[in-house]
Every structure is written in C-alpha cells, then in structure tokens.
Amino acid sequence: MLQLVQYVLGGLLQGAIFGLLAVGFSLIYRVTSAINLAQGAFCILGALLTGSIQDALGLHVMLAGVLGVAATALIALLVGAAIFVPGLSRLPTSAMFILTAGLLTFLEGASLVAWGSQSYTLDAFSGERPLRLGGLLVPTQGLWLLGIALAINTGVALVLSRTRMGRAFQACAENPMAASLMGIGVGRMQLLSFVAAAAIGAVAGVAIGPVTSFQFDTGRMYTTFGFIAAVIGGMGSPLGAIAGGLCLGVATQLAAAYVSSLFSNALALVLLLAVLLWRPSGLFASGPARRQDVREEKRVNRPPVRLGAQPGGILAALAAVLLLGVLPWWMRSGGLMSSVIITAILFVSVIGLDVLMGFTGQVSLGQAGFMAIGGYTASVLALQYDVPPLLGTLCGLVLSVACAVVLALGTVRLRGIYLAIATLAFSLLVDSLTVGLEGVTGGPSGLVGIPSFSIAGFVFDTPLRNFYLAAGVAAVVLVLLTGGMRGAFGRALQAIRADPLAAAALGVRVGRYRMAAFCISAALGSISGSLYAFYFHFLSPEMVGTQISLQMLAMLVVGGEGTLFGPLFGVAILTLLPTAFQPLAQFKTMGAGLLLVLFSMYLPSGIFGLLARMVRLLRPRGYAPAPVAANGSAP
C-alpha cells in the first residue's frame, strides 16, 4: 500500500512536470492557434544556460535560474520576432508545424555546438535530502515542481480567462485580421505569447533539471510529453494542461512500476490516441461546441510547384540518371561513395514522406519509425532465423503498413496537427522499443553482423553493387509514383491537399486516400530502413531515431514538397555536405534546422521550385502565362 502511495506520489511529481511543459503549448495555441514544437528546446536552453551561468558566476541555482530564464526569454524574443511571428502571417498551419520543427532542430543543433552531447543536471533548489512524511520519501524538488506548476498554470489560466489581454489573446487566435481591426496589436500579442511560453518553458527546464538529467536533444522529449499532456487536458486550457499532466504522470509512473518502464511510453501513446478518439477536444476542455473550426480553413495549403511543361522535368531526370551512372565509376569507393549510397537509400524514404505531405498535405514526424520497423524486422529475421533479405524486407514492409493502418484508423478523423503528433509519439514509441527490447534489438548498442542484401544468391556486397541496388530501387519507386500521381489517384490526393472539405463534397473518399498515402509512405520508409541495415551491416536506435524523422522533414522541404523528384536535392545536400566538409559535421543538426526554417519561410517550393522557376525563365516568353491577361479580362 505504502508502495502504491509512493508510486502515485512519484506520478504526481512527474505529472507536475508534464503540466508545466504543457502550459507553454496551451498559451501559444490560445494566441496563435499554432503548435510550437520548439517549446521543449527552450526548456533545455533555459536549463543549459542556468547551468553555465551557475558555473561561471558561482551563484545559487535559483539565482542562476532567474538569469537563465531571462536569457532564454531574450533569445526567444529574437527568434520570435525574426521567425515565428513573421511565419504566422505567411504560412498555413501545417507549414507552421514544419517551421517550428525546424526551430526545434536548429536550437538543438545550436545547443549541441555550445554544450556538446554530454548529459547535465542542475542542483536541487533546496538540497538533495528528501523529506520524510510518515513512511514516504518526498524529494523537496518535487514539491518545488508541484508548487511552480500549480502557480504558473493557474496564473496563466487567470490571465487568459479574466483579463482584457486574455480576451485579446483569444481574438488573435480566432481571427487575426478581425482582431487587428478591433485595435489589437496582433503581432505584439503573438510575440508576447511566444516569449512568455519560452520563459515558462525555461522555468520548467530549470525546475526539472535537478530531477532528471538532460542534454542538447532532450527538448524533443519535453515537446512530446508536454504536447501529449496538453492534448489530453484540452489544447489551449492551462488548467486542463495540469490536469492532463497529472493523469499522464500517474498513469505512466504506475505502468513503469508495475509493468515496465518500456510500457510507460507505450501507455502515453495509447492514452493520447484514446483521448484523441474519444474526446478530441480533450478531457477537461470546457467551452461551447462549435459548428466547425474556422481556424483550420483560414490558412490554406498552397499548391505545389509543377514544372510547367514536361520536357524540363524529363531532361532534369535524364541528367540526374546520367550523373548517377557516371558518378560511382568515378568515385569507386570511399566516404563520398558511401554518402551517395545513403542519399539514395534515404531518398526512397523521403519520397514516401512526400507522398504523404506534398500530396495530401498531412504532416508526419515519424517517418524514421517506419524505417526502424523495416530495418529491425529484416535484420532480426536475417540474423536469428536466416530469413533471406528480400523476404525479410517484405515482412518489415507488411508490419510497417499494418502499423500505419492502425495509426491512420486512429487518427484519420483528426485534424493535421494531431496526425503529426501521433506520428511523433509513434516514432518515440519505436525509439523506446528499439532501445528497450534488448533481447531482440540489441538495445542501445544495436545489431551487428547483419548480412548484405541478396537476391537469389546474388550478393550486394561491394559499394558499387550497393549503389546500383539503392539507386535502382529509388528510380523504380520514382518512376512508379510519378506515373501514379499523374493519374486519378494523384489528382484526388491533390484535391485533398487543396481543400479536404471540397474534395469530400466532390465525392473523393478523403479518409481512404489519406490512408493509402500514409501506407505508401510507411512502406517506402520500411524498404529504405531495410536497405539501410543491409548496407551498413549494423543498425542502432539512433540511426533510425526521431532525429532522423526531423532531418527527413528538412530534406523534403529543402528539396521541394509535392514534386517526388525534388526531395533528391534536399537529401543530397543534407547528406553530402557534412561528408564533404568533415569539420562541419557537428553543425549538421543546426544546419538542417536552419535550412528547414529558411526554406519554409522564404522558399517554400524548395530547390526544385527554384530550378523550375529558372527553367521557366529560360523558356521563350510565349510559354509563360501572362499575368496581365488575368487582370484585364475582368469586366
């Protein structure tokens, strides 16, 4: 019994953490109706800065914490004014997701450069000795956490519901244009909420710092759990956030205690899916039902770039094929060759992402999860049961598609952001399984001795053979999908991307097409994962971890969404650049994040779009649609 109480207590403390992480999401959502995935990065930034300030000045942790939070707020002010707020006014909601994913990656990368990859902890606010209450051990930091979480969440709730500013915040989220017509300084409100949320995040980071260790990339865990708590509690409700956090905390802690810690992550995901299915607006969300969410339709997806006429695309493809034909002979082997092979393998996976994101407008943050399923299934089957690689790859594919179907069935009714977060949670779940199921996957150190890919006795064991294998698969996939997307299937997907409601009204079965697109993307991710494992003869969790999901997102956006071929540029740049300039390797994460941010802000059609524009400029004038004609035709 005492044991149980101790666990529940632990759960409440954990829940306070989740609630504190969640309130930042709620605040930003209440003002901008966007989800800021970078929220967790600010928590870590606050904690890392506090640690450094404490070291440098020898202050008490709480004093250093105040400075750390202030410094974080200052950084957030810059980031918000330069990126987040301008992004809000020009990007659709799904693109904001990508933008903030880029911010998350960028901030993580910057933290990596500044603080390295080791783990840190902070001092507890009031000593390490726990309080004894009866037979219970209560860490004093836990009380601090609970107190801070309750104070901040209640405070934010009061500001939102009771003050003029709170009402103005809500107006900004509902309809920014009308809000500014009421005399509300919308940009300022958005910036204010962003900075306030970052500061709250930093407070959370400093308060959590003594309880669990953290490193440059812990932020995405914080983002995920904070977001899950916010969704469970009801997005946009600070009190719901703490309630959701406490529920999540107690549930996961009990699961960890009585089942296994592996299971606790899975439980968080299951809880999330259950809430999303049962009450998408959250367990504790009050507020009147609305006819439909206008905030969704307000920002429309922009159409993807197309090369006006086919010759341009075909020429480009031919050039690429020629290049790929000559390239390997020229390089033969070595680091560059290996990067080219990796490029081809990842390209397969990113094409899959493109089918989902570029063609149906859904965001997936979990593509690497499917790579992991494909990779591990094929490897384990090959290592332990001597299953031929081709068959193993197929098995992985079937398993991935099955997972995709389950995930899609659960999320198909949901709006874009929820699918995105479900895929992120899925990817993290796969992460924790690959690390946790040590007996099968080899745990953190991974699987070694995976055989080379082979078909009917022909073994792909040299770099050259691997190159042709990967490039061949990529080419086949590219050709098949390019054909498929030209037909009715592709048109239906694009109709869905442009406007799901209108597409449904036209008789497109939106759910079914989204599911199909999701399955295709899962299948391609899986194939790519298998090839990855067979090429490296080795597979470890971080090779197919969440970070890779975010990187593939960057590759897709940099290359050009909705173009199938375009992502190749993105994959090539982000894979080859760090290889070509080895000293830059440590900047890789930061660079990927920065590119993602810059491209989604300033060049949303990616490199492919840039090339398309150049091709169009080179063409004789008559081809280009004259913009004047459209205007003049008005009566």
Add this chain to the structure above:
Amino acid sequence: MLDVSGLSAGYDGRAVIHDLSLTVEQGEIVALLGANGAGKSTLACALSGLLPALAGSIRFQGAAIERASPAARVSAGLVHVPEGRQVFAGLTVAQNLELGAYVERPGSTTSARMETMFDRFPVLRQRSGSVAGNLSGGQQQMLAISRGLMSGPKLLILDEPSLGLAPTLVAEVFAMIAELRGQGLSILLSEQNARMSLAIADRAYVLENGRITLSGPAADLIRSSEIAKRYLGLGAPDRTEESDCDLVARLRAAFAWS
C-alpha cells in the same frame, strides 16, 4: 475628415489600386461602387492599415496615418467592418461585442453601447450567450456591423454590409446607415447594391481596375446613363430628392425591386 491622395496599395508589393484620391467629409455617406475585383476591399484594407500603402498619403482628421498601425487607426476613430463577416467564431456574441470596444474611447460605457446594439438587432440579444460561429450568416453580419460600432467610431468603413442578408434586413441595414449619419458619423460604404447605396449616399466614387473613373454627388450619378448601364441594369430610373424619412420607408419596401 478623411483625405486620401495618390494612394497605391496591393498584395506582395504589387499594386492593385493605383494613384487613388478621395475624400470623405464629416457626416457624409460616400458610396464606393465597382465591379467584382475592382479593388474596393483592397482600398478598405489600405485605409484601415491591414495592407500597407505603397505610395500616397492618407490623412484622417488632419493627421497623416498612412504609416500608423491598424490599432492606432482604430484608436483615432477609423473603424473598418470587413467583407465577409469575420466574427470571432469561437467567442460568444457578447464577447465579440466587448472586443469591438477593445480600444476604449471616451463616451458611453461598453455595456450601454451593447444595449444600443441589442435594441437595434434584438436577435443579438437573444443569442448573446451563444457562440458567434453558430449564428446564421445574416446574424453574423449584424454582429459584425454592431461590433464595428462598439468603439464609437468617427468614420466607419463598411465593406459589403448587406452581403448575405435577407431583403428585409438589407433595407434595415441601409436605413441604419442613414440613421448613423444622422448621429454625425461619416461612412464610406462599399456595396454591390449600387441602387440602394446611391439612394442613401451623398457622394459616390466609381472604381474600375483600381482607379477612380467617375465621381460626383450620388444624385447625379444615379441619373448618369453610364452608371445605369453598368451597375443598375439598363434604363436609368428617375429619382427625385427625398428626405431620409421617406427614404427609410421606401427602403423597407425596397426588396420588391432589388
């Protein structure tokens, strides 16, 4: 009161309205006529600051405001009721109205103003507790107009106020606009319904492809054969001067020929 000269504005740096000049005097209704896409809404947005002015000047009560933020313009008393309702769908009717008075201005209090609005549109009182997104389109339009009046503006820019309203209500809204002028408000009215807007307006401008092609007293324009051809259907009806009262009465029956 409002003095626009040489104004150009548009989207992404491309001008949609060019070198446009107009004035609105105190207590005047000025109608803005033009085909779809002529640039009426663009002009309204440029005046309220939603779109930046690419060139030209906007003076409001003597002060240059072309660089001022929308909020500053609202504070100065220039309020724009945008096309297509744009209510805060997730907030209640009462909250929408409160937000209309976000910029506090001297004069009657928020709740007193709200009562005035409720008297004008009783249906809003009935629905004051329900979410604005769940009102019917016409009710939302009434809410949008009322919300615009909540801050006690001096100049009201109405962009298609009669859009989506039932014919009886259209007459009601036009009657209300005429009544607001009686209270000293200046109004810039952009409307598809040229006949009715000319009937209540003092002066009018005709916009074509972002330029003013015709302007003058409404009474003259309504007789002009060009206007008649373009916006009123062939055959100009002959109109004589009539008082506001007559007009209101006639407008209430207006749907018969609209």
